[in-house]
Amino acid sequence: MSTMTDPPKADFRLSMLINDTRYRSLTFQVIAAIVIALSIWYLGNNLIQNLRAAGLNISYSFLGDPSGYDINQRLIEYDSQASHGRAAVVGILNTLLVAFLACITATLFGVIAGVLRLSNNWLISKLMAFYVEIFRNIPVLIWILIIFFIITASMPAPRAYLGEDAERGMTLGLFAFTNRGIYVPFPYFTGGFGGIANWLLVIAVLVASYFSTRVVNKNAQLKQEKTGIRPNTLLLNAAIWLVPLIVVLFLLGLSWDLPDPLANRFNLRGGLQIGAPLIALWFALSIYTGAFIAENVRAGIQAISKGQTEAAAALGLRQGRIMNLVILPQALRVIIPPLISQYLNITKNSSLAIAVGYADITATLGGITLNQTGRAIECVLLLMLFYLTASLLISMVMNIYNASVKLKER
C-alpha cells in the first residue's frame, strides 16, 4: 500500500538486498552461487595440492604409449602394440555398438509389450504385465549375469563342432551356436575396389534405390489424386530395390566366409563371431529397458482419449489400423520424452559390460588401461567426458525427432 502513496525512492540502500522482495531472491542466488563456486574451487584445489604432494601429475601422454594388451572384440584394426588411445577407441565403438543394438531391440520389445498389455485378451495382457514387473524389478546387472551364465552353461563348447567327425554338425552347415558365441557366415567381396570402398558402394546403391522408390511412390500418389486410381507399384519398387543391388553384388564378387570347424583345434575359424558377452549384454539391456519402455508406451496410449478409438472404429477401420494410423502417432508425443531417458539409461548401463568380459570403454580405458598405467583420475575424467558427450548427442537426436512428431502449434 505504501508503494501506492510513496513513489519508490531512487537511492539504493544496502538493507534493500534483504528487505526488498525485488532484490532478495537475487541476493540469495548470488550467495548460493558463490558458495558453490568456492566449494568446487576448494575441492579442485585440494585435489591438485594433494596430487602434487604425492608427486603425481595430471598427464594424458600415456594415451600414445603402446597398450600391451589384447582385446577380444574389435571393430577396427587393433593389437597389443597399438596405443592406449586406440584401445579406448575400440572400447568406444564397442559401447556404441551394444548401445545402438540394445536401443533398437528394447524399443521393439517395449512397443510390442506395451501395446499387448492393453489387449482385451486376458492371458496376453497378464503375460505382458508379468514380463514388465519381473524384468524392471530386478537389477540389470543380475540379468546380464544370469543370461551370460545360462549361455555358457547350456550351450556346447566350440569343441563339439570341431574335427572331421564332430559331435554336432553346424545348423544348415552355416551356423554354430556355442557357449562362446554364435558363428555366422560373413559376406566379403573378391573383386571391386577392396575394403571399405565396396561397402560404401553397396550403401550408395541402396540409398539411390530408396530415393528412386520415393519418386515412384510420389508419382503414384499424384496419379491417385488426379484420377482416383492408384497404379500398382509393387513390382516396380521391388525391381528398383533388387536389380541394382544384385548387379552390384555380382560385379563386386560377393562371397561368404563360412565358419570352418577344421581350421583349428580350439575354436571355429572364419565367419562372423557374435560373442557370448555381446549377446548377454545386448539381450539383457534390451529386455530390461524394454520393460520400462512398455510402460511408457502404455501410458502414451492411455493418454489418448477413448473417443479417438471410437471415432476411428466408427469410420470402419480395423483394430490394427486404428492402432497404427490413429493411436500410436498421437501417443508418440507422450512416449518420446521418457523414451529419450531410457536410451540414455541403455548407454550408461552398458558400462556393466565388464561383468561378462565385454570390452566396452569402461573395460578398456576405465579398466585395463587405468590399471596398467595407474592414471585413475585421467581415465575417469575421459570416461565421464565420453558418456556425457554420448548422452547429450543421443538427447539431441531424439529431441529433434520429438520436435518433428509433437503437436504442431501454428
Place this chain on the structure above:
Amino acid sequence: MKKSVILGAATIAGLAAGAAAAGTVDDVKARGKLNCGVTTGLVGFASPDANGEWQGFDVSLCRAVAAAVLGDASAVEFVPTTGKTRFTALASGEIDMLARNTTWTFSRDVDLKFEFVGVNYYDGQGFMVPKELGVSSAKELDGATVCIQTGTTTELNLADFFRANNISYEPVPIETNAEAQQQYLAGACDVYTTDASGLAATRASFENPGDHVLLPEIISKEPLGPLVRHGDHEWGDVVRWTLNALISAEELGVTSANIDEMAAGTDNPEVNRLLGTEGTLGEMLGLDADWAARAIKVDGNYGEVFAKNIGEETPIGLARGLNAQWTEGGLLYSPPFR
C-alpha cells in the same frame, strides 16, 4: 555400478586424507588395528576359512606385522581387493599395506609411487588346460580362448608371449579368480593363465584336479611381494624387516617351537639380535625389543608359513623351488640383522 568412478572419487578423497596424515606407524598404533589388503579369496594365499577367519600365506605376513607393531596378531582388518582396486586402496590410505600376490615391476614401483619392501614368493606365469585337449606345450595354443584376470601383469605377459611366438588367441578378461574358475570349468575358455602358484591353488579347489594339467612353460618372472606407499620410509622399514625376520628366522633355525627357549638367549649373536636379547634393533625401528620374536611366534618362520599354507603337504602342493633359502639353492636371502 560405475565402479571406476567410485574408485576415482575414493582416490581423490583418500589422497586428501593421506596428505594430512602423519606416519603410518603412528596411525596404526593409534588405531590399534592394521588394515591389510589381501585377495578376494585365493586358497592358500588369502581366503576366509569355515569360521570366517582369514587364512593363508599372505595373511600370515599381515598378522606378523600386526604382532610386531601392535603386539596382537589378531589386530588386523583384512580388506579384500581385486586386481583393479588394490592400488587405489593402497594409494588412498584405505589400507596400510598390500599383501596380495602383487608383482614387483618397475612402473608400479616408480610410476605408481609404491614401495615394494621385498619378495615373499618368487612366481612365474603359467597355463592350465584340460587334460583331454592333449596339449603339452603353450606353443600349441594357437587359436585358443584364454581366460585372464584383468588388471594384472599376466594380461601383458600373455600378449607378449603370443606375439613373440607368432600365434593367435582370444582373451577373455575376468574380474576375479572365482569367476575365472567358473568360466574355465564351463568351457567358455580353453586355457586359464595366471601365476603358477595361483593355478596350483585354483586347481586344488577343483572337484577333479587330475583332469587339468599345468603346462611346462613359465612365461614371466613374477616376484610377488608386499608393498606400501612411497615416502613413508619408517613404515616401509617395519614391513620390510618383519618379512626379513621371518626369512632370517628360518635360516637361523628359529621356529615357533623353539622360539621361547631361544628368546631367553643363545650363543648365536645374530639370533640374539633378531630376538632382541642383544642390541637395540627394535628401538631403531621405533618398536620394542621383542618385535621380531612376536612376529615369528604368530605362525612360525617363513618355512613354517609356507609349509602350512601352500607347501607340498597341503592340497595346493607347491614345492619350495626358487623359494628355498639361498643356502639350499633358492633365492630367499635376507640381509643380515646387524
